[in-house]
Amino acid sequence: MSKRKDGRDEDDGSxxxxxxxxxxxxxxxxxxxxxxxxxxxxxxxxxxxxxxxxSTFGSSLSLTQxxxxxxxxxxxxxKWRG
Numbered sequence: 001m002s003k004r005k006d007g008r009d010e011d012d013g014s015x016x017x018x019x020x021x022x023x024x025x026x027x028x029x030x031x032x033x034x035x036x037x038x039x040x041x042x043x044x045x046x047x048x049x050x051x052x053x054x055s056t057f058g059s060s061l062s063l064t065q066x067x068x069x070x071x072x073x074x075x076x077x078x079k080w081r082g
Contacts, residue, residue: 041066048069048070050068051066064076
């Protein structure tokens with residue numbers, strides 16, 4: 001590791017940065033796994049439950065995409081713990 005002009009060590013990215021656990025961690029701090037998402041949810045357009053997961057991620061990381069087999073529409077739903 002080399003030294004910067006101000007005498008501090010320069011991080012070249014070769015060392016792995018370790019994260020410190022959050023004190024008071026709850027289940028909300030644990031990642032939601034794909035297998036925990038519901039296989040089918042109600043379509044917001046036609047109300048049918050004949051849907052299937054289309055993509056794990058939608059337009060943001062907190063959304064997942066489903067495809068409605070009844071009205072042939074792709075829609076997004078928030079991931080949640082249930």
